[in-house]
Amino acid sequence: MLxxxxxxLCLVIIIGIxxxxxxxxxxxxxTLNIKLIKAEEIISEHLQKRYDYIVRTSHLVKKNLxxxxxxxxxxxxxxxxxxxxxxxxxxxxxGYETILKLQEDYPELIENRGFKDIINxxxxxxxxxxxxxxxxxxxxxxLNETLSKFPNNIIGKIHGIVKREYYNTILEEKVLxxxxxx
Numbered sequence: 001m002l003x004x005x006x007x008x009l010c011l012v013i014i015i016g017i018x019x020x021x022x023x024x025x026x027x028x029x030x031t032l033n034i035k036l037i038k039a040e041e042i043i044s045e046h047l048q049k050r051y052d053y054i055v056r057t058s059h060l061v062k063k064n065l066x067x068x069x070x071x072x073x074x075x076x077x078x079x080x081x082x083x084x085x086x087x088x089x090x091x092x093x094x095g096y097e098t099i100l101k102l103q104e105d106y107p108e109l110i111e112n113r114g115f116k117d118i119i120n121x122x123x124x125x126x127x128x129x130x131x132x133x134x135x136x137x138x139x140x141x142x143l144n145e146t147l148s149k150f151p152n153n154i155i156g157k158i159h160g161i162v163k164r165e166y167y168n169t170i171l172e173e174k175v176l177x178x179x180x181x182x
Contacts, residue, residue, distance in 0.1 A: 025152055029161045032143040036164055039136040040085065043167070046129040047088050051075065053118045053125070054095040057102075060114055065106060071098050086167065089129075096122055133167045140164040 058072035075095045078088060099122070102109060109115045144163045147156045156162065 022155065025155050026159065029143070029146060029152065029156055029159070032139055032146065033161050035139045036136060036143065039132050039139070042132045043085055043089075043129060043136065046125050046132070047085060047092060050092045050096070050122065050125050050129075051079070051088075053122050054092065054099070056114065057095075057099050057118050060109070060112060060118070061102060064109065064112060065102075069098060071095060096126075136167045140166050 054072060054075050058069065058076065061067050061069060061072070071094060075091050078091055083091075099119070103115075103119065143161075146152050147161065147163050
C-alpha cells in the first residue's frame with residue numbers, strides 16, 4: 001500500500017513538473033508571438049500614415065505643379081488591392097524617393113508649408129518604422145530559434161505558433177556576412 005502511494009506521489013510530481021514546463025514554454029512562445037503582432041500593428045499604422053502622406057503630396061503636386069505622377073496613382077490604388085505590408089512598404093518607399101526627387105527638381109515646393117509638413121512627418125515616421133522593423137526582426141529571430149528546438153516545436157504546433165519571416169532582409173544578410181568572415 002505504501003509503495004502504491006509513493007508511486008502515485010511520484011507520478012503526480014512528475015506530471016506537475018511536466019505541466020509547469022509546458023506552461024513556461026507556452027508562455028514564452030506566446031510572449032514572443034504577441035510582441036511580433038504588436039510590432040506588425042505599429043508597422044501597419046505607420047504604413048497607413050505614410051500612405052496618407054503620399055496621397056496628400058499627390059494632391060499638392062497636382063494643385064501646385066499641375067503634374068500627374070503615375071507612381072502616386074499606383075500607390076493610391078494599393079488601398080483597393082490586398083497586398084502584404086512588405087509590398088506596401090516597398091511601394092511607399094518608392095513614393096517617398098519620388099517626393100525627395102520632386103523636392104530637388106521643384107524648389108518652389110519646399111516653400112509650401114504643407115509639403116514641408118509632409119516631409120517632416122515622413123522623416124518622423126521613417127525613424128519609428130525602421131526601429132519597429134528592427135524590433136520585429138529581433139523577436140522573429142528569437143521565436144524562430146525557439147521553435148527549432150524540442151519540445152518547443154511541438155508546443156508551437158499544438159497552439160498554431162509558427163516561424164516568422166524577417167521583415168528586413170538586412171538582418172539575414174548580416175548573418176551571412178558574419179559567417180563568411182570566419
